[in-house]
Amino acid sequence: MGEAKQRIVPTGFPGVFRSGDMLLTKSLAPGTKVYGERLFSQEGEEYREWVPDRSKLSAYLRRGGSRFPFRPDSHVLYLGASSGTTPSHVSDIVPQGRVYCVEISPRMFRDLVGVCERRPNMMPILGDATKLDDLAFLVERADVVYQDVAQRNQAGIFAKAMKRFSAPYGMLAVKARSEDVAREPMMIFHEAEVLLRKEGLTVLEIIDLEPFEKDHAMIVAGRP
Ligand SMILES: C[S@@+](CC[C@H](N)C(=O)[O-])C[C@H]1O[C@@H](n2cnc3c(N)ncnc32)[C@H](O)[C@@H]1O
Incomplete structure (x- = not known):
């Protein structure tokens, strides 16, 4: 060091x-x-x-994102925690808060547990972001939903989670290729925005994550 x-x-x-x-x-x-x-x-x-090439949240800030919703005591529902790269930075950012780290893959979950063991505010949850009722009893509250699940219907899953946990803010990492490999990423980002508005959310910011992440955007949303 x-x-x-x-x-x-x-x-x-x-x-x-x-x-x-x-x-x-x-x-x-x-x-x-x-x-x-x-x-x-x-x-x-x-x-x-x-590192912005490894974490979309860092890439968001490096690309000029300005609606960063985290506070030192925020409770964060993190959907798609993988092995804990970005969740560990969120854990640093909310030292008096909590990070509920939901991951569906048992292989990734094993590594995630190792990261959580050293961080008292991180809770690993082997679960599915589309099955919110199964998560509810573990999540005390969610001030921010952060989602990075790289599967189809990313915006729909996110809108449901924001509503289910009455979260005032959320950040959605959209991977265009997970929705449709053949279509223009800008169209997919736009459709995600339209869906979020239809679900009653306010879209505060959309940031394209290039050159750090190709065909990805970060959408920051709020609940009016
Ligand atoms: C791109 S990786 C996440 C990387 C992580 N957010 C980071 O920045 O360190 C996407 C993760 O979402 C997980 N995933 C996909 N569908 C999921 C679901 N329905 N529920 C929970 N996790 C899911 C995958 O297993 C994968 O580990």
């Missing part, structure tokens, strides 16, 4: 820091890496590089 080349300073988004172009979060589990990210120390604190 070394010192960053440029001083690490707050970005203005709670829990997110930068050193030059590089984004970082302050580690809640010092001394541990989750996906090979670089660690830096400054004034007795440890920071983790937040």
